[in-house]
Amino acid sequence: MTAHPSTSPSAVPHPDAARAADFIARWSGVAASELSTAQSFVRELCELLGVPVPHPTPELDYMFERPITFRHGDGSSSPGRIDCYRRGAFVLEAKKLRASADTRRFDDALLRARAQAEGYARALEPAELAAGGRPPFLLVVDVGQVIELYAEFTRSGATYTPFPDPRSHRIALADLARAEVRDTLRRIWLDPLGLDPARASARVTREVAAQLAELARSLETSGHAPQLVAAYLTRCLFSMFAEDVGLLPGAGEGGQGGQGAQSGQGDQGGFVTLLKRHRDDPVTLQRMLAALWADMDRGGFSVALAQTVLRFNGKLFKGAADDAYSLPLTRAQVDLLLAAARANWREVEPAIFGALLERALDPAERHALGAHYTPRAYVERLVLPAVMEPLRREWADAQAAALLLAHEAAELDGRPRDAKMDAARAELRRFHHRLCTLRVLDPACGSGNFLYVTLEHLKRLEGEVLNQLAALGETQNKLALEGETVTPQQLLGLEVNARAAALAELVLWIGYLQWHIRTRGDRAVAAVLAWSAQRPLLDAQGQPRTRWDGRTYTAHPATGEPVPDPAAQVPQWAYDQPRPADWPQADYIVGNPPFIGAAAMRAALGDGYVDALRSVWPDMPESADFVMYWWHAAARKVAAGQAQRFGFITTNSLRQTFNRRVVQSALNADLHLVYAIPDHPWVDSASGAAVRIAMTVAEPGAGEGRLQTVITETPGEHGEMTVQLREQTGLIHADLTVGPNLLSAQALRADLGLSNRGVQLFGAGFIVTPEQAAALRPTPALPTSGEGATTHLPRMGDVGKEMPTPALPTSGEGANTASLAPPPPRGGGWEGEIVRPYRNGRDLTDAPRGVLVIDLFGLDAEQVRSRYPAVYQWLLERVKPERDVKATTKDGAGYARLWWLFGKPRPEMRKQLAGLQRYIATVETAKHRTFQFLDASILPDNMLVAIASDDAFHLGVLSSRVHIPFPDADTGLTPALRQRIAERAEAIDAHRKQVLAQHPGTLTLTALYNVLDALRAGRALTPKERTVHQLGLVAVLAELHAELDAAVLAAYGWSDLAAPPRPLSTCGEGRGGETGAADLARAVTLTLLTRLLALNHARAAEEAAGTVRWLRPAFQHPQTNPVRPTQATLGMGVVGAHPIGAANPARSPEPPAQPWPSTLPEQMRAVADLLAASAQPLDLEALTSRFKGRGPWKKSLPRILETLEALG
Known part of the structure; x- marks a missing residue:
């Protein structure tokens, strides 16, 4: 029998263990000062861990x-030094504290x-955060005593919390003898983000969900309903x-009690x-499991x-x-269950388990199981400011008071001392x-994440509160006898989907029991709409109305392409x-309500629900x-005082006009935004699709908030x-900006009627390749006169001649504004x-x-x-089926009636662009705001904004740093x-088009401007960016933009805001001046x-x-009076009168004294x-006043x- 190494006479300590023992012995009880010992301690600790030693x-x-x-708040600054920093x-x-490790003063320090x-x-500094991000760990070291660990894995500025938990975050010097402790510290040096428990748990959770999905599919194949399987x-x-x-516990053998389950060993x-x-x-297994669950x-x-x-209370059993x-x-199927059971269920991550399990158990969503999930860090990014930050402020107050x-x-001494300590506790x-x-x-x-x-x-x-209570003399026995603890009963969830509600309950059970405490769940109810009764919605003939379920497709019998299945109908309800x-x-209140756009609400929810809502x-x-x-x-x-704060995930369209009105109304009702991120990546919980979202947190009263903006995005392991x-930091406006309240800007008539979104197809069948278009071309040529002659279609550049038009609605979602006289062609022919x-x-x-794209505007x-006829059949088979199954909504009925036309053909845009050889276009949502000319023959999609100017x-002006209102004579614009x-x-327009045409597939507009941004920031280029820089001649583009900015600023009379010339190096610059340059920018x-x-x-x-400076007077207002007012008559002298950063000369009055609080x-x-x-800074006298x-x-x-x- 082999002796255990620890007891074998020939056992030799592991070299790492021996070195650790030497380290502990050398540093125990060291009494030297902090400065003389701290660096030596850290150096030797690095050598013990086998990690690099700090070096300048x-x-x-x-x-x-x-x-x-x-x-500081007064604009001043002061220097500081970090004892040890690793980016x-x-x-x-x-620190080197003189007190022993079990005294109160030690904890205070x-x-x-x-x-x-x-x-x-x-x-x-921001440049350092951009280079390495906010450090995920804080290490608090008392030399020769302890190392405390604190972590903040979202890296968003939230509070650092004890790692891994409040009971085990303090590493005593003697604990360094344990290999797992040294390994944890080593990873903090070399792979700190790898210690994020959510990352390891995510891997286990994905594997478990995949196994359960396979089992669910097998059980459904056996004939069991999906909801019963779930x-x-x-x-x-x-x-x-x-x-x-x-x-x-484990199962007994032959009626005898067996060994209890061992943690982490499910078999x-x-x-x-x-x-x-x-x-x-x-049959026996079925009965035994039923008996077990009932027990x-x-x-x-x-x-x-x-x-x-x-006893596991709740709905689950x-x-x-x-x-x-x-x-x-x-x-x-038993074998599949056994395979799933072998996973280490201790490591399942509840924050994402619910969403993945919902996909696994829902046949309609199972295809998305391998797709991305919403990372825990995203959820925390809202939960922390919405719930935890105000609670941690309260905790800081209570802790300070204690x-x-x-x-x-x-x-x-004596009783007075005891009374004070009782008051502290x-x-x-x-x-x-x-x-x-x-x-x-x-x-x-949803599923409760x-x-x-x-x-x-x-x-x-x-845990932190209980630790502090224990430090002040509260015994664990007394804490346990109190019987009061945080429980899931405090977590209230509303969810109309019963399966999702059950999963939410399960997630909270698992999460809570990971803290070794039993709990229960909550009931499923409606969220924003309640009703007394629900009955079928009937049509004019008294028949129940239905709508397409929005997810089921079938193959078209002729083309084989997927089209909405007309048999997949769900009832409409009143x-x-x-x-x-x-x-x-x-x-x-915190959460992630469903993302359904206003235009899609009827299709997704039904007419009856939307009308009632x-x-x-x-x-x-x-x-x-x-x-x-x-x-x-x-x-x-x-606002009514029924909750202290709320935070929601919404789509990033919250900043758009109609959604923004909801936010502005709340801000007008004495609320303010305390936290916001305008545009953040997100993952749809059901489909796994990547979307963009906004985060907002609000509370009562007036005040400033924290606005965070995403500056870099790096793909992770699972997307x-x-x-x-x-x-x-500042007052956050309804459009989620900080600074001048741009919402007070007024729409000017000067640019009225010159911009419009492009057409919206409502049917991918309109889009064709050049080869498909050639096959659809009518042959032989059609007659040009008499019955059946081809009537040329109206084009965006055509004006003047009236043509036959179909009977189109004149208002509402299906409106085509057909009263406009369609113009004749510019050139005629199939193309164009x-x-x-x-x-x-x-x-x-x-x-x-x-x-x-097939554009039939103007034809019935x-x-x-x-x-x-070939075009007709193409659309009949590819567009009409989709329009028909969606015709049960008010909007869908209009689109189905005019199925051969775009859903939004934009007749106003066509009128605006008439007579132009080119127009300006910009992408509605893009990383970089760029403008370019497009030829008038090109039809823009609804994701483009077409500006009717050549x-x-x-x-x-649009391409410069300055935006509308446009400069004019009153601001210093001259003909030159x-x-x-x-x-x-x-x-600029020609340069971009030339380099993109020379390097198709290699260069993109986004890539050009990514490199341009890097050059402007002085950041060293990556090898890929260097290639873009060389092929795209980005330095030339940068120079052209700089010259354009200078000219436009001069036209406004604001040359003082022109950026000073700086070398554009592909190697980057030294870090010293980046913070100042960013602050100046x-x-x-x-x-x-402010000036704009x-x-x-x-x-x-x-x-x-009464005076309007029309941008296209001949189009917008042909009878325009050419007389322009002078700068003096406009009182424009105040614009730009104050230097950059100049303070308002009027001094704010001294704030009134506030009542001294009671507690x-x-x-x-x-x-x-x-x-x-x-x-x-306030001295004691000023503070007292x-x-x-x-x-x-x-x-x-x-x-x-x-x-x-x-x-x-």
Whole structure:
């Protein structure tokens, strides 16, 4: 028998273990000062871990004493130094504390060190964050005693929390003897993001979901309904989890009690034992599992396991009498269950498990199982500011109050000391009670990922509170006897989908039980609409109305291409006595409501639902997206004082006109945005499709907020994007911007009627390749006169002649505005009339597809069939079926009636572009805002905005840093400047088109401007970017843009805002000047926006007085008076009168004194808020003058300031 290495006489300690023992012995009890020991300690620790030792570099990326600059509210700055910094990994703050590790003063000092380290992380300059991101770890080191770990994996500026949890984040010096501890520290140096538990859990979760999907498919093939399969597998997987975490005992042999399940080894648990024991007897297995689950529902002795089982309350195990409660399995299906059970269910990530499981169990969504999922970091990016940040502020107040009282207790003896300590603990218990009684609502909870992430962060915060209570002398026995803890009962979810609601319950069970506590779930109810009765919606003949289900396709019998299946119909419903849904009372509201655009609501929800919804929310714009109904309902709750704060994920179209009106209405009702991200990558939970979203968090009152902007996006392992964020602080407007309130800008008549979105097809069958178009071309040539003669179709460049038009609706969604007289052709022929070049956004920003589009505007169906029968059949088979199945909605009926025409043919745009040889186009949503000329023969897609001007001067102004209102004589525009702007615009347009044509497939417009941005930022180019730079002659493009910007700024009279010339090096620049350059650029932008806004207001006043500066007067207003006002008559002298960054000379009045708060935590918060809001430092006298009250409150101010300083 071989002896264990630890007891064998010949055993030799592992070299790493021996080195660790030497390190521990050498540093135990070191009494030297902090400065003389900290660097030596870190160097030797690096050698022990086998990681590089810090060294000074010009990049300042890994070094001791890294310099940093703190920016203060009064505009001043002060220097600081980070003890040890590693880019993208950690900030290390080292101390050498004289107190022993079990004293209160030791904990106080470590709290202060943690706050200092977090302050360093937040003070890192933007250029450093762009290079490496915010460090995910803080290390607080007391040399010779402990290393504390704190992490923040979202890297968005949220609070660093104890890692891996509040009970095990402190590594004692002796713990370095353990290999797993050294490995954790080594990974913090070399792979810090690899320690994010969500990443490892995500891999396990994807594997589990794939196995369950295969089993679900097999059970459905056996004839079981999908909803029954889903419920059955949900019970199975919870049983697997319960046995892996030790909550479900093992099965006894022969009626004898067996060994309990071992954590992480599912094949030893009771559930797996039953599967193996009865694998060949499906009837017995079916009965045994039913008996087990019934026992788990009520708790007590289980005959199936011959063991006592816990009671698992909730809906999960209800319904044991149902025949489908436990399904019969084949041997192959049992084997699939056993394979899934072998996974380590301890590592399943609840934050994404619900979404993946929903895909696995839903036959309609199973195809998306391998698609991307919503990463946990995305969810946290909203949950933290919406829920946790205000709670952590409350926790900081309570903690500060408790520490102040503990400090006072230390100066006393006997009963007074005990009373003070009791008061200190009472402050923490009050906060703990608050934490255990607050409620969080997700009114569209889906599979529960937002609720789970919230629950976990509440539990983490609770752990910190309990740790602090223990540090102040609260015994664990007393804490346990209190019986109060954070539970999922506080997490309220509304979800109309019963399967999703059950999964949400399961997610919370698993998440909560990962903290080793039992819980229950919530019920499924409607979210924004409730009703008394639901009945079928009938048509005029009294027959039930149906609509296409929106997801089922069938092969067309002639073409074989997928078309909507007309047999896949779902009923339309009418809703009696509709009313807004009653949401349960909650302190915080957070979630991700469904993304359904206003135009798609009827197709997705049905006419009856949409009509009822709009009737009970009459103050909502009809063009607002579905998600905005949730946003509006939550805003009303918060404004009425029924909730403290809410945060939602919405589509990034929240900034667009109709959605923005909902936000503006809330801001007008005394709410303000405390956090926002205008445009962020996201993953649709069902389909896995990549979408763009906005995040907003609001609370009552007026105030500023944090606006974060995505500056880089890096694809991750499973398609998720790792993003870096830039942050601004200020008043956040309804369009999710900070700075001048651009929403106050007024629409000017001067550019009225010159821009329009392109056509919207509503049918991919209109798009054809050149080869397909050639096959559709009519042969032989049709007669040119007499009956059956070809009538030329109206083109965008045609004017003047009336032509026959079909009977089109004149208003509403299907309107074609046919009253416009269709004009004759420019040249005639097949190309350019029936078939035209077609461009969408990607065609301009990336490689063009080279496709054509069939455009039959101006013809009725009979004319198309008689003149172009091949085209008619093409559309009849490819467009009409889709239009027909969607004809059950009001909009769809109009599109189906005119199926051979585009859904939105844009007659107004055609009129605007008539007579032009070219026009200006820009992509509605793109990374870079670029403008270019398109030939008039090209038909723009609805993702393009067509601007009806062929004037290169207009292109130049639009392509510059400055935007409309356009410069004119009143701003300093001269004929020479106008000519120079036009020439530079033509040169830029020609240069881009030339290099793109020379290198098709290699260069794109987006790639050119990515490199141009890098050159402007002084960033070194990657090898791929160097290729783009060389082939695209990007330095030439940069020079042309710089010359254009200078000319346009001169035309506005704002040459002081022209950027100074700088070399455009492909190797990048030194890092020293980047922060100052970025600050200057932001200041210039704010000044530019302020001046443009002032000019806009001046032009609006001018138009109100009767003078309009038409951009195309011959088209817009042929009778225009050519007389232009002078600058003096407009009072334009004020525009641009203040230098960049100049302060308003009027001094703000001294704010009135506020009442002194009654409780100690409120006093802490009031003083901290006042200090943070002040632009200048406040001394004790100035601080005292800002409060008023009775009693000796002034005496407590010095102690409060001392405590706040100690906590950073």
